[in-house]
Amino acid sequence: MLEVSNLTAGYGDIPVLRDISLRVNAGEILLIGGENGAGKSTLMRAIAGFNKPTGGSVMLNGVEITGMAPEKAAQAGLRLVLDNHRVFPELTVYDNLRMGIAARRSDRAGFQNSLEEIYAVFPILKEKTKQRARDLSGGQQQILALGQAFIAQPKVLLCDEPSMGVAQMLLPPILSFLRNWAKSGTAVVIVEQHLKITQPYTDNAMIIRRGEVALACASVDLDKRLAQMHEARTQSYAQV
Numbered sequence: 001m002l003e004v005s006n007l008t009a010g011y012g013d014i015p016v017l018r019d020i021s022l023r024v025n026a027g028e029i030l031l032i033g034g035e036n037g038a039g040k041s042t043l044m045r046a047i048a049g050f051n052k053p054t055g056g057s058v059m060l061n062g063v064e065i066t067g068m069a070p071e072k073a074a075q076a077g078l079r080l081v082l083d084n085h086r087v088f089p090e091l092t093v094y095d096n097l098r099m100g101i102a103a104r105r106s107d108r109a110g111f112q113n114s115l116e117e118i119y120a121v122f123p124i125l126k127e128k129t130k131q132r133a134r135d136l137s138g139g140q141q142q143i144l145a146l147g148q149a150f151i152a153q154p155k156v157l158l159c160d161e162p163s164m165g166v167a168q169m170l171l172p173p174i175l176s177f178l179r180n181w182a183k184s185g186t187a188v189v190i191v192e193q194h195l196k197i198t199q200p201y202t203d204n205a206m207i208i209r210r211g212e213v214a215l216a217c218a219s220v221d222l223d224k225r226l227a228q229m230h231e232a233r234t235q236s237y238a239q240v
């Protein structure tokens, strides 16, 4: 569904990402981890078209979307939920959810069904339907941003640090929502620093270090592979 090959991107003359390749099939979740400043958000932005790649390609369902404007990429079925869960602060919860339908050529019944589904999973959105988004807590805004994306029904969902600004106890319900969502055939990428909490909800994992892929494995092997990587690094430092 999503195939990124040898992607290179940066800001102006400053290269940040080098040669990143990844693949996420329909129904799968890829977890991307890495230290602060590793390039995770840059990767999400480069895939979604907010940041023009300088090399490599991004394919969505066999269609090349490399460097496509973000609106075009959205029309092609790709959606990025930012780590600052940007919603429209002056709009009500309901109107924010309705904005999700702009990316979808769906009928009203489709919207109603998705709305009922999202209300069932996160009743808080139903309770606060008439309130302005700016009056919601950080966690509630994150849920709203996800709800908006859910209503847009993208083929590929990129979710940058869903835990950002969110109480930690809210992370598992958000992850379980994403897991169920993926089951309907959506390819999902979750960028997250809380690897231990997130790993069980995902299929594959990747660690980015200084703009490059440092590790890629099945999520079940992540703990073991991280430990091995850590050991190898410690040994190489010891030899210096």
Ligand SMILES: Nc1ncnc2c1ncn2[C@@H]1O[C@H](COP(=O)(O)OP(=O)(O)OP(=O)(O)O)[C@@H](O)[C@H]1O
Residues within 6 Å of the ligand: 011, 014, 016, 034, 035, 036, 037, 038, 039, 040, 041, 042, 043
């Ligand atoms: N708008 C920008 N202009 C120039 N450099 C930037 C810009 N945004 C990010 N960078 C740089 O690119 C590198 C990667 O940043 P990025 O935000 O992609 O990292 P990240 O892995 O998402 O980190 P975090 O965990 O803090 O979110 C960093 O060195 C950062 O300083």
Ligand SMILES: [Mg+2]
Residues within 6 Å of the ligand: 040, 041, 042, 083, 160
């Ligand atoms: Mg980031």
